[in-house]
Amino acid sequence: xxxxxxxxxxxxxxxxxxxxxxxxxxxxxxxxxxxxxxxxxxxxxxxxxxxxxxxxxxxxxxxxxxxxxxxxxxxxxxxxxxxxxxxxxxxxxxxxxxxxxxxxxxxxxxxxxxxxxxxxxxxxxxxxxxxxxxxxxxxxxxxxxxxxxxxxxxxxxxxxxxxxxxxxxxxxxxxxxxxxxxxxxxxxxxxxxxxxxxxxxxxxxxxxxxxxxxxxxxxxxxxxxxxxxxxxxxxxxxxxxxxxxxxxxxxxxxxxxxxxxxxxxxxxxxxxxxxxxxxxxxxxxxxxxxxxxxxxxxxxxxxxxxxxxxxxxxxxxxxxxxxxxxxxxxxxxxxxxxxxxxxxxxxxxxxxxxxxxxxxxxxxxxxxxxxxxxxxxxxxxxxxxxxxxxxxxxxxxxxxx
Amino acid sequence: xxxxxxxxxxxxxxxxxxxxxxxxxxxxxxxxxxxxxxxxxxxxxxxxxxxxxxxxxxxxxxxxxxxxxxxxxxxxxxxxxxxxxxxxxxxxxxxxxxxxxxxxxxxxxxxxxxxxxxxxxxxxxxxxxxxxxxxxxxxxxxx
Numbered sequence: 001x002x003x004x005x006x007x008x009x010x011x012x013x014x015x016x017x018x019x020x021x022x023x024x025x026x027x028x029x030x031x032x033x034x035x036x037x038x039x040x041x042x043x044x045x046x047x048x049x050x051x052x053x054x055x056x057x058x059x060x061x062x063x064x065x066x067x068x069x070x071x072x073x074x075x076x077x078x079x080x081x082x083x084x085x086x087x088x089x090x091x092x093x094x095x096x097x098x099x100x101x102x103x104x105x106x107x108x109x110x111x112x113x114x115x116x117x118x119x120x121x122x123x124x125x126x127x128x129x130x131x132x133x134x135x136x137x138x139x140x141x142x143x144x145x146x147x148x149x150x151x152x153x154x155x156x157x158x159x160x161x162x163x164x165x166x167x168x169x170x171x172x173x174x175x176x177x178x179x180x181x182x183x184x185x186x187x188x189x190x191x192x193x194x195x196x197x198x199x200x201x202x203x204x205x206x207x208x209x210x211x212x213x214x215x216x217x218x219x220x221x222x223x224x225x226x227x228x229x230x231x232x233x234x235x236x237x238x239x240x241x242x243x244x245x246x247x248x249x250x251x252x253x254x255x256x257x258x259x260x261x262x263x264x265x266x267x268x269x270x271x272x273x274x275x276x277x278x279x280x281x282x283x284x285x286x287x288x289x290x291x292x293x294x295x296x297x298x299x300x301x302x303x304x305x306x307x308x309x310x311x312x313x314x315x316x317x318x319x320x321x322x323x324x325x326x327x328x329x330x331x332x333x334x335x336x337x338x339x340x341x342x343x344x345x346x347x348x349x350x351x352x353x354x355x356x357x358x359x360x361x362x363x364x365x366x367x368x369x370x371x372x373x374x375x376x377x378x379x380x381x382x383x384x385x386x387x388x389x390x391x392x393x394x395x396x397x398x399x400x401x
Numbered sequence: 402x403x404x405x406x407x408x409x410x411x412x413x414x415x416x417x418x419x420x421x422x423x424x425x426x427x428x429x430x431x432x433x434x435x436x437x438x439x440x441x442x443x444x445x446x447x448x449x450x451x452x453x454x455x456x457x458x459x460x461x462x463x464x465x466x467x468x469x470x471x472x473x474x475x476x477x478x479x480x481x482x483x484x485x486x487x488x489x490x491x492x493x494x495x496x497x498x499x500x501x502x503x504x505x506x507x508x509x510x511x512x513x514x515x516x517x518x519x520x521x522x523x524x525x526x527x528x529x530x531x532x533x534x535x536x537x538x539x540x541x542x543x544x
Contacts, residue, residue, distance in 0.1 A: 326417075328464035330439050331408070334520060338404050346439050360440040360462055389408060390465070395418040396410065 007340030010378045015160050015188060015319050015366035016344055017210045020274075024213055027273035028266045039265055040239060040256070054265055057272035058255070064275045065186075065205070066196040067222050074221040074228070074255040075268050079187040080110040082206030082221035083154070085258060086183055087114035089231040090204075094181075095151055097123030102145055102153040102180070105131035105356050108160055109349040111185040115154065129155065129171075131356050135162045135312040142174050150180045157189035161348045161364065163294060163319030164312040165193065169200045176201070181227070187211055191368075192290055192317050194283035197222050209267060214274035218267030221258070228254035235260040286369055290318035293367045297376045304380060306387055310357060318367035321348075324383070327390040329363040335386035336363075341379055407520060408465060411513035416465040421475035423458040430540035434533030436525055441467040443530045445475075449541050454478050454486065459530070466514070466523050471530035473510045483538050490531050497527045 011019060037047040039054045059070040067073060076082045091114075095101070101115050105128050119126050127145040129137050137155070146153070153175035157168050168184050175182040183204040189195055191212035197205045204227070209218040223231075233240055233251055237260035242250040251257045278286065294316050301309055306325040324332060333345035345363045347354045354361060365379055425431075428446035435442045441463025448455045457479055459471045478486045489507060496502045497517040504512045517527045 328441075330441070330464040330523070330526065331466075334407065334523060335404060351440075354440070360442075386404075389404060390413065392417055393413065396414045 010339075010341040010375045012341060012343045012365040012367060012371065012375060012379060014191075014368035014371075015211070015364065017216065018191065018213050018368055019370060020215065020270075021213055021277050023277050024215065024270045024273040028215060028270040031266050031269045038262055050265060053269050053272075054263070057268045057275075060272045060275050061220055062222075064279060065190065065222060066198050068198060069225065071253070071255055072222055072225050072228065074223065074258040075263055076206075076219040076221050076258075077217055077264070078208045078210070078219035079185060079206045080114075080219075082204075082219050083111055083183070083185060084114045085221055085234045086154075086204050086206070086223075087118045089234045089258075090181065090227075091115070091118035091124075091152070092121060093232060095119075095122040095124040098149060099124040099151045100147060100149045101126045102129065102142070102150050102155075102175075103127075104129040104137050104155045104166075106137065106156050106159045106162065106164065106166070106353055107154075107350065108156060108185065108187070109351070110187070111154055111156060111183075112352070124151070131353070134314075135159075135310060136164050136315070137166050137171075139167065139170055139174060142171055146174060146178045146180070148178070150175070150178050152181045152183065154183035154185065156185045156187075157195075158186075158192065158317055158319075159350075159353075160188045160319070161321050161350050161353055161362065162310055162312055163188075163317040163321075163366075165189070165315040165317060168202065172200055172202045188317070188319070191278075193287045203227050209271040209274060212274055213277055214271040215264075215267045218264045218271050220271075223254070225254060228258070231257075233257050233260070237261045239263075281369065287317075289369060290367060291316065293371060293373070293376070294318040294320060296373060297365065297367065297379070300376050300380050301383070304383055304387065307383065310362060318371075319364065320366070321362040321364045323359055323362050324387055324390070326392055327386055329361045331390065332363040332383070332386060335389065336379070336382050339378065339382040339385070341382055343379075407516040407523075409513045409516065411510050412465055412469040415469035415472040415510065419459075419468060419472040421458045421472065421479070422460065424460055425456060425458050429544070430537040432533050432536035432540070434529045434536070436463070436467070436529050439464065439526070441526060441529060443467065443471045443533055445471070445530065445533050445537055447534075447537055449483065452482050452484070454481055454483065461530075464523075464526055466517060466526035467529055470511070470514060470527045471533075473514070474530050474534060477509050477511060478534065483541065486534070487538070490535065493531055494528060497524050 037050040039051040062070045130141045172182040181203045184202045186207040190207040205222040210216040240260040310321040329345035343365045425446040429449045431446035433444045443461035445459045447457040457475045500518040
C-alpha cells in the first residue's frame, strides 16, 4: 500500500470512500479480461455471460438489503444520482404548489439540493426535522413538522458527520401514517450496519458502492416495485425502451426503465464482489466492531485537552467529528497528513448542519473494518503533537512593521 | 519538508495575533472572499487616494494559512500603489505555487508562506485573501 515518506498509511476517511479488497479488484479485472461484452443486447454467448453477471449482481444486492425482488434494484452512478432520480421522476410528477417536503437538519447536500431544485420547479416547500442537543433526531420533532400537506419525507439513515444512526423505521411509519412517501439516504448505513429495506418499509432507499468496498461510479436505488412502475423515466435512451417510433416510445418495465444507456457493467460486477465480501464477514460483526472502535476512539480522544468531539450519546458508528480550540480543521488535517494519517476536514457537504453545530467546519475521522486500536493511537498522538504546535504563543514583537 | 516549514513561527504569529484586524467604516472598496471547500472566509475593506492604498483592514475566520496570509497582505500593501500591489500579487501567486520560486524581498513576511507550494491542497487558502483584494481593486477601477 501507498506510504508517505516511509510512514504506513493510516486511512481514516472511509466515510468518503473505502479501500477496495482484492476480491473486488479481481472481479473487475476478470470481467474486462474474460467476459467483456455489452449487456442485454448480444445474442452471442459472451454477451449472455456478461448479462448474467450483471443481473446476478442485482439479485445479490437485493438479497443484501432484503429487498422483495431483484427488479426493485436500479443501478445508478451513486447515492446522489439515486436521490436525484426520485426527486425528478417522483417529485415532478406528484408535487404541487403548497405541498411539503420534509428533510432533516443532518442531511448531506445530496439529500437537500435535489429537493431545493424540485421545490423551485413545483412550488412545494421544504421543512426540517430538528437536530436535538445529543446530536440525534427524535420522532416528536418529526411529528411537529409533518402536516396533511406533507407528501414526501426524505431522511439520512446514518449521518456522515455525526455517525448518528437515525430511527428510520419509526420515521417511515410516521410518514406513512400521514400519507407521505418515505425515502432513506443509506449512503452511510449500508456499508456499516445490517439494512433490511423490507423491515424499514421505506418506499425508496439510496446508497453508493464505493463507500462499501465497491468501485466508484456505481450506486443503487431501491424502490417498491409498484412505485417504480408508476414513475416516468428519469433519462431516455437505449436499454430503457420497449418500442420506439419517430415521435413516441413505450418504455421497459423497472428496473431497466431507469437504466438508459450502457451501464457501468464492471462497476456492478465489482459491487457484487463487495457485497459478497461484506456478507462473508457479516454485517452484524461489522456493526459491532465499528461501534466498539468508535467508542474506543471517542474515549481516547476525549483525553486530549482542547479537543471538542461531536458524537451522539447513543447509536454511534465509527465516525468521529471534532474541532480543536486553537487549530482549524484544515490545519489539523495537514498536521495529520504529515504523519501519514488521512482524515477529512471541511463542511462534509453538510453546510446547514455545520451552522446548527455553530462551526465553520470540522475534522472527521471515520473508521472501517480494516482499522484497529493502533490507528486510533496514531491519530491521538498526532493530534497531541499538532495541538502543542498551535498552542497560543506570545506575539513576536519584531514581526510587526 | 517538516510541519515547521509550513506552520512557521511567522505564520502562527500572524494567525494568533493578526495585524490590521477590523473593518473600515467608510471604505473606498470592500469584498468578501470565501473558499467553498473549507469555509475559510475573509472580509477586506480599504481606502485609496490617487491610486494608493491608504488604509486596509480585514476580518475573517478560517485556517492559519488563510488568516495569516490576509494579515501579512494588509501589512504589505498599505502605502503602495494599486499597480505595485498587482505586480506583488503575481509574485505571491508564483511563490506559493512554484517550489522553485525566488524569495523576493518585496514580499516581506509573505515569504514565510513559501512552504505552501509543497502542500498543493493549501494553495487556495493562501491565495484567497489576495483574490479578495483584487475584487476590491476592481471596485476602485470602476469608480
